[in-house]
Amino acid sequence: MTVTQLSIRMPNKPGQLVTISEIMGQAEVNILALFVSTTTPGGDGLMRFVPSHPGRAAAALVDRGMEVATSQVLAAETPHHAGGLKAILDPLSKAKVNVDYLYPCIQTGESTILIMGTDQVDQAVEALKKDWIRLYSDQDLLNL
Structure with missing residues (x-):
């Protein structure tokens, strides 16, 4: 028994997390669990999260031009x-x-x-x- 996690990389700059929150709100997706690292090798931020509706969340992010990795x-x-x-x-x-x-x-x-x-x-x-x-x-x- 597993849950679906989405992972996205984003620039480490002000406003990135609020943008993700806004996208999820517009898609009517609740973020149930969240991990954010502001620095990774390469300098990007990394966000891992468990959304209430994984398919809808992934589609909303892809529609905004983001690469989304899905894992169990x-x-x-x-x-x-x-x-x-x-x-x-x-x-x-x-x-x-x-x-x-x-x-x-x-x-x-x-x-x-x-x-x-x-x-x-x-x-x-x-x-x-x-x-x-x-x-x-x-x-x-x-x-x-």
């Missing part, structure tokens, strides 16, 4: 307490799954949903399910 990432529920992150990282480590990046999505009083990128998605899903870690789909996130 994990949305895993993590206990919200000291050491809670270990609950999802330990099974991945034991399965020899490398986490390329992670960022938060939604936090409730009892848990946090983390977005995780890996090039071993199937193995990660298997390892987390084996340890009873709740994984979310695009529809699950939309219904929260």
Whole structure:
């Protein structure tokens, strides 16, 4: 079970993020989770995000001349307490799954949903399910 993430590169200059926000608003797409790095090798900024409607979001960005990469990432529920992150990282480590990046999505009083990128998605899903870690789909996130 995975969610759809969009990634775009953009110049690192004022107004870029507000432009993306405006495009998503006009397309009636909510950004559910977001990671932004203002500098990458080459000097561009990088935005990774999980949209409420991936197809609509990608189409809106492409219509504005942007290159969009789509990938499947994990949305895993993590206990919200000291050491809670270990609950999802330990099974991945034991399965020899490398986490390329992670960022938060939604936090409730009892848990946090983390977005995780890996090039071993199937193995990660298997390892987390084996340890009873709740994984979310695009529809699950939309219904929260």
